[in-house]
C-alpha cells in the first residue's frame with residue numbers, strides 16, 4: 001500500500017519539501033494575500049511547482065503540511081482520531097462549544113453523526129423539506145419585482161434558513177425565526193474573528209448571541225423532553241429520543257447551532273453560484289430550462305405536485321449542481337492536526353503538525369479536469385461523483401451529512417427560478433473567496449416573468 005505507518009516503511013521518509021517562512025507568521029501573509037484574490041490557489045500553485053503536490057508550510061501559527069494531492073487528502077479524511085483530529089482557529093473553537101460535532105471525536109462523534117446523518121437521509125425529512133421549500137420559493141418569487149435588481153444571494157438566504165431551521169428544531173416561519181436569524185448573524189460574524197474576549201469585541205458579542213440562541217434551543221429541548229414525539233420530525237426530536245445516555249442537552253444545543261451554519265452560508269452560496277454560472281453560460285441555462293419545463297409539464301398533465309425524487313431525477317440539473325460545487329469550492333479545504341507521526345505516500349506528517357487538505361487545487365487541476373476553470377456541466381454526464389478527486393463535501397468519517405439536502409434545495413430553487421423567470425445579471429459582480437465564498441454584491445439580477453412558460457423557443461446547436 002502507498003499509505004503506511006513509518007515503522008513499517010522500507011525507505012526513509014521525511015518531511016515534504018517546502019518553506020516554513022518567517023518566524024511567527026510563517027507563510028500566513030502570502031497565504032492570505034492569495035486567499036483574498038480571485039485565485040486563492042495561486043499560493044499552492046507556486047509551491048506545487050517548486051516542491052510537489054504535498055509541501056510543508058507554516059500557517060496561522062502552526063507548522064502545516066499542505067496536501068493538494070487527492071490520494072493524500074483522501075487518506076487524511078479516512079483516518080480516525082487516532083491519526084488526525086479536527087483543527088480550527090481559536091475563535092471558532094470558542095464559539096462552537098465543546099460538544100460541537102465539528103470538534104467531537106470517537107464514540108460520541110460517531111453517535112451524533114450517525115443520528116443526524118440517518119435523519120437527513122430519511123424520505124420523511126426530504127418530503128417535508130421539499131414541501132416547505134416549494135411553498136416558500138413560490139410565495140417569495142411571486143413578490144420579486146420585474147426590472148429592478150433582486151439580490152439572488154440574499155433571497156437564497158431568506159429561503160434556505162427557515163426551511164432548514166424547521167428541519168432542525170421544528171419552528172414554523174414567523175417572528176421567532178426572525179429573532180433566531182438575527183442572533184445567528186451576530187454569532188457567525190465572530191467565527192473568524194480575533195480571539196479576544198473583552199466586552200465589545202467581535203468575539204464577545206458573538207458569544208453573547210450564542211448564549212441567547214442556546215437559551216432559545218434549551219426551551220425547545222425541555223418542551224420536547226416533556227412531550228417526546230414517537231415519530232421524529234426534526235433533529236431535536238431525533239436527539240431527544242436517543243436512549244444511549246450520551247446525548248446531553250449541551251450536545252443537542254451546541255449541535256443544533258452548528259447545523260444552522262450551512263443554512264445561512266454554504267447552501268445559499270451554492271444556489272447563488274449556480275445562478276451565476278448558468279447566467280454566464282447560456283447553452284447550459286437553456287438545457288436546464290428545457291429539462292425543468294419538461295418535468296413541470298409532465299407533472300401538470302397528471303395533476304401531481306413535484307416530489308423530492310422528481311427534483312433529484314433531473315440529471316442535467318444535478319450535473320449543473322455538481323459542476324457548481326467543483327468550480328465554486330464553497331469549502332476550499334479542511335484542517336486537521338496529527339495526533340501522532342503519520343506517513344502518507346512517502347511523506348511524514350509529524351505529531352502536532354496541522355495538515356491542510358486543499359480540495360480547491362484538485363478541483364481546479366487541468367490534469368484532473370480538462371480545461372478546469374471552465375464551467376462545463378456536460379463533463380459529468382454519466383459520471384460518478386464519488387471519486388477521490390471530487391470532495392466538495394469532504395469524506396470519510398466526517399463526510400457532510402447534509403449533502404443530499406444541499407442538492408435538493410438547490411434543485412428546487414433552480415427549478416422554480418428557470419420555469420418562472422428569465423433574467424440578466426449586472427456585469428460587474430465577482431466571486432469573493434475569503435474568509436467565505438460569496439458574491440461581492442450579492443448577485444443582482446433583473447428578472448422578467450415568463451408570460452407563457454410553455455413556449456420556449458429551442459436554440460439550435462445547443463452544446464451536448
Ligand code: HEM
Nearest residue numbers: 101113262266267270330331392393394398400401402406
Ligand atoms: C453546499 C452545501 C454544503 C457544503 C459545501 C458542505 C461541506 C461540508 C464539508 C466539506 C464537511 C466536512 C468537514 C470536515 O471534514 O471537517 C461538512 C461537514 C458537515 N456538514 Fe456540510 N456542507 C454543506 C451543507 C450542509 C448542510 C445543508 C448540512 C445540514 C443542515 C450540513 C451539515 C454538516 C455537518 C453536521 C458536518 C460535520 C460532520 C462531522 O464532522 O461528522 N452541511 N460539510
